[in-house]
Amino acid sequence: MLQDKMTPLERMTAYNKGEPIDRLPCNPNIANGAARVIGCKISEFKGNGKLIAKAQIGAYRKFGYDGVRIFTDLYVQAEAMGAKVYYPVDDTANLETPPINDVSEIDKLQPADPYKDGHLPAHLEAAKILIEEVGQEVSCSGGIVGPFTNAFFLIGIEKMTKLIIKNPQAVHKLCEVSLETCIRYADAYIKIGLTPTISEPMSSTTMISPKQFREFSLPYLKRLIDFIHLKGKGVTLHICGKTENIWVDMVAAGANCLSIDNVASLSKCKNKVGDQVRIMGNVDPSGVMYDGTIEDVRNATIECVKQAYDNPKGYIICSGCSLPINTPFANIQAMMDTAREIGYPVNIDELW
Amino acid sequence: MAQDKEQLFRYLSDAVVEMEEDKTVAISNSIIEENIDAYEAIEKGLSDGMNRAGQLYEEEEYFIPELLICADAMYAGLDILKLHLKVKGAGTKNKVVIGVVEGDTHDIGKNLVRIMLETSGFEVFDLGRDIPPRDFVEKAKEVGAKIILLSTLMTTTMEGMKEVLSILKKENLRDQIKVMVGGGPISKGFADRIGADGYAANASDAAKLALQLVAGGVA
Numbered sequence: 403m404l405q406d407k408m409t410p411l412e413r414m415t416a417y418n419k420g421e422p423i424d425r426l427p428c429n430p431n432i433a434n435g436a437a438r439v440i441g442c443k444i445s446e447f448k449g450n451g452k453l454i455a456k457a458q459i460g461a462y463r464k465f466g467y468d469g470v471r472i473f474t475d476l477y478v479q480a481e482a483m484g485a486k487v488y489y490p491v492d493d494t495a496n497l498e499t500p501p502i503n504d505v506s507e508i509d510k511l512q513p514a515d516p517y518k519d520g521h522l523p524a525h526l527e528a529a530k531i532l533i534e535e536v537g538q539e540v541s542c543s544g545g546i547v548g549p550f551t552n553a554f555f556l557i558g559i560e561k562m563t564k565l566i567i568k569n570p571q572a573v574h575k576l577c578e579v580s581l582e583t584c585i586r587y588a589d590a591y592i593k594i595g596l597t598p599t600i601s602e603p604m605s606s607t608t609m610i611s612p613k614q615f616r617e618f619s620l621p622y623l624k625r626l627i628d629f630i631h632l633k634g635k636g637v638t639l640h641i642c643g644k645t646e647n648i649w650v651d652m653v654a655a656g657a658n659c660l661s662i663d664n665v666a667s668l669s670k671c672k673n674k675v676g677d678q679v680r681i682m683g684n685v686d687p688s689g690v691m692y693d694g695t696i697e698d699v700r701n702a703t704i705e706c707v708k709q710a711y712d713n714p715k716g717y718i719i720c721s722g723c724s725l726p727i728n729t730p731f732a733n734i735q736a737m738m739d740t741a742r743e744i745g746y747p748v749n750i751d752e753l754w
Numbered sequence: 755m756a757q758d759k760e761q762l763f764r765y766l767s768d769a770v771v772e773m774e775e776d777k778t779v780a781i782s783n784s785i786i787e788e789n790i791d792a793y794e795a796i797e798k799g800l801s802d803g804m805n806r807a808g809q810l811y812e813e814e815e816y817f818i819p820e821l822l823i824c825a826d827a828m829y830a831g832l833d834i835l836k837l838h839l840k841v842k843g844a845g846t847k848n849k850v851v852i853g854v855v856e857g858d859t860h861d862i863g864k865n866l867v868r869i870m871l872e873t874s875g876f877e878v879f880d881l882g883r884d885i886p887p888r889d890f891v892e893k894a895k896e897v898g899a900k901i902i903l904l905s906t907l908m909t910t911t912m913e914g915m916k917e918v919l920s921i922l923k924k925e926n927l928r929d930q931i932k933v934m935v936g937g938g939p940i941s942k943g944f945a946d947r948i949g950a951d952g953y954a955a956n957a958s959d960a961a962k963l964a965l966q967l968v969a970g971g972v973a
Contacts, residue, residue, distance in 0.1 A: 488859065493910050496859050559862060564826070566819040567773065611817045688939035692909050726909035726939065 404742035410468040410540040417716060426711065426719055426748065427468040428741035429682070430691070430734045433724035434474060434494050436461040443492045444727065447474050451527025458528070459535055464731075465738050468718070470536060471599060472528045472591075473545030479583050480547075480555030482520030483511060494727065500558045505565070505572045511556060513582035516590040526590055533595045543638070544591035548602030549581040549626055550619035556580060566614055573618050581622045585629050592633045599638040600626065600657075608643030608665075615648050620655055627656035638682070642723055649675045664689075664722030668709040672717075681710055682718035691733050692726040699736040704744070704753050711748040759790050763798040766831065770803025771810070773820060775827040782834040792838040797875075800835070804828045804873035808958040818866070821957075825869045848968045851894045852903040853881035855914035860907035863937055863957070867903060870961035887917035894931050900968050901951075903960070906937040915940075916948045932967045936960055 407424040408416070416423045436457035437444045447454050454472060462470045475495040477487045484501030501511060516522040525544070532542045553576040554562040565573050588598040604610070605619040627637050639652055640661035649671055652660055659680040662671055664687070671681050685691060685702045694702070703719060710717040719741050725734070744753065762785055769777040778800075785795045807824040810816035816824075852868055854861050861883045871878050879897055881889060890902050902922075904915045915935050922928045932951040935944070945953035951967060954960035 490857070493857065493908065560822065560865075563819050563862075564822050567823045607814075607817070609818050611814075614817065614819065688909055689941045689943060692939070693941075693944060728910060 404739065406466055406742065410466070411538070414468060414541055423746045425741050425744065425746050426707065426717065428719040428738055429467050429469045430465065430737045431687070431721040431724050432461050432465075432467075432729075432734065433471075433727070435725050435727045435729055437492075438727065438731075439464055444474075444494060445489045445491050448489050448495075449521045449524045451524040451529075452531065454525065454528035455531035455535070458532065462536060462540060465734055467738060469541050469543060470532055471543045471545050472525050472532065472596070473601075473724070474525070476547050476551065476601065476603070477555055478521055478525060478547075479514060479552045479580075479587060482514035482516070482522045483556060483579075483583060485555055497555050497559070500556055502557050503561075505557070505569060508557075508572060508575050508579070511576075511579045513579055513586060516587045522587060522590075526594060529591055529594045529596050537595060542596045543599045544588075544594075544596040546584055546588055546591070546598045546600050546626075548600045548605065548619070548639075549577050549584045549622035551602050551604040552584065553577045553580040554604050563609075566610065566618060570617070577618060577622045581625060584622075584626050588626065588630055589633070592630070592635055597635045597637075598630055599640065599661075601640045601642075603642040605641050605648070606643030606645060606663075607647050612647045612651070616651055620651050624655045631656060640723070646670060646674075653678050659718070661720060662722065666722075668706055672710050672713045676710075676713040676715060678715060680716040680718065681713050682720040683710075684720065684722035685737065687721040687723045687725050687729070691721055691737070692729045694733065696732055696736040699733045700740045703737050703740040707741075707744055707748060708750060708753055711750070758788075759794075760798075762788075762790065763795060763802070766795060766799030767803035767806065770800055770824050770827045770831070771806045773823040773827060775823075775830050778827040778831040779834065782831040786834065786838055791840070792835040793840065796832065796835050796839075800828045800831045801873045801875065804869065808870055808873065808961070812956075812958055818862075821866065821869075828869075828873070847875060847877040848901075849877045849879065849897050849899040850901040850903060850964060851879045851881065851890055851897070851899045853885040853890060853905070854883035855904050855906045855911045855918075856884055856886045857911040857914065858906045858908045859883045860937075861905075863907070864903075864905040866957035867905065867936065867960045870957040871903075871964060874961040874965055876961075876964065887914050887921055890918050891921045891925065891927070891931075895927070899931060901932045901934060901964055903934045903936070903964070905935075906940065909939045912939065912944065915950070919949055934960065934963060934967070 413423050434444045439461040440457045458470050481487045486499040487495050488498040489495045591598050630637050636658035638659040639657035642663050645666050653675050662683040664684045690698050690702045766781045854864050868878050868880050894902050934952040935950045942953045952963045954963045
């Protein structure tokens with residue numbers, strides 16, 4: 403089996419400078435599946451920073467991928483603002499009840515204090531352990547749910563969706579208070595030494611129109627990214643689903659790296675905005691990584707590399723979204739092995 | 755008079771497409787006052803409007819927010835008109851059972867499919883979310899459903915879809931009840947592998963496929 407010759411941090415630093423590297427950076431994007439690596443139940447992550455860190459570090463050490471992230475589910479920020487979250491014993495959490503049910507209650511919402519509210523302190527504890535144990539060898543990031551998406555969880559997904567048409571002012575108010583939570587959470591991560599990454603699934607044009615994205619999501623996203631830049635960190639922005647018609651806006655928001663879904667095209671993305679941003683993606687996390695064979699994973703990984711290895715601002719091999727929790731280890735390993743097999747510089751003619 | 759009637763249906767359809775709930779209610783009321791057939795008004799007005807909204811969604815003119823508001827308008831009109839349905843219209847609709855499989859509580863996608871199925875003339879029995887496999891089959895038997903539609907967003911609950919199919923097989927119902935699957939992690943390949951009759955990537959395709967399946971089933 404091929405071994406890496408550089409640590410992930412050495413590799414990323416060299417790649418950023420255009421210096422020689424042993425292989426392209428690769429991040430299969432394990433989320434709660436890290437629980438499988440250490441053999442705990444996903445619900446045990448709830449409020450347990452030590453265990454979250456142990457699982458993420460364990461998964462990183464097992465596969466040797468190029469980025470470790472603290473991220474459990476989409477609802478930690480909303481929970482810290484008063485939402486009730488349902489925790490299945492061994493599956494990813496889901497929203498149970500939002501903190502408010504009606505527009506008239508928006509003024510009751512308070513931005514979360516990441517050092518006090520909900521399970522945010524546990525996530526920050528995990529972040530500290532991550533930096534202490536692996537911060538010298540791999541880039542560590544803290545997952546943040548973007549202001550627009552988090553706003554859906556404050557009043558309920560269906561209600562918020564309708565407010566976009568019926569009460570734009572209310573949507574803006576929700577996004578404003580949501581943004582403040584995002585900024586405080588990002589700040590707390592940065593103070594520990596992590597780089598925030600933003601997930602904004604509701605901003606997908608599978609959900610809303612490009613025009614609605616520009617009106618309701620982009621302004622808040624941009625303010626969050628501006629804040630992170632001000633603190634000296636770059637930003638990876640992931641939006642699930644279709645995004646082609648908002649790539650230009652995602653770049654305008656200030657993203658340094660776009661992580662795109664497998665329903666979007668890496669080559670189109672490269673041609674459209676690759677001279678301005680790094681791109682990561684987009685092996686199908688469900689059809690290939692979870693449900694495919696090792697050979698499927700290898701083929702899909704090579705196909706992604708073929709499409710984007712020459713992206714002017716760089717390319718990171720990745721899944722199109724967080725991996726399903728029961729993704730076979732063999733498939734995760736296969737993505738890493740394929741990246742090692744391809745090596746660097748990429749010789750496109752030798753890929754088959 | 756006939757022209758007036760057609761025109762009212764057109765207005766009703768337009769009100770749904772244009773997301774005008776109050777207007778939809780007002781026109782529905784005048785249809786009742788003028789003694790126009792409620793069944794026809796639902797078909798040519800409300801359903802037509804929702805179909806057009808679905809078309810606009812496919813063309814990426816409309817997105818989920820527009821679709822949900824159109825559906826609100828449609829349902830507001832339906833609440834008025836259905837009270838005046840003559841009995842003959844009832845009982846002729848094809849019945850389907852829909853729900854999110856056990857272990858999953860994400861239901862926006864399922865709700866959109868329900869809306870489009872109702873728009874396409876199905877009588878829909880919506881079991882809701884987090885539904886055990888056995889319940890789908892029992893409900894389908896009880897109401898005489900032609901199709902069971904299963905939705906999930908989670909890979910961890912995809913197994914529940916297989917279970918519904920194996921219960922149907924065990925009870926020798928597989929020939930009478932078609933099964934459609936959909937949701938984020940589901941693919942055509944998965945649907946074929948578990949032996950489902952159909953997969954659709956979005957709500958309007960799901961409704962079209964359901965129509966094809968019942969048409970095929972009759973022949």
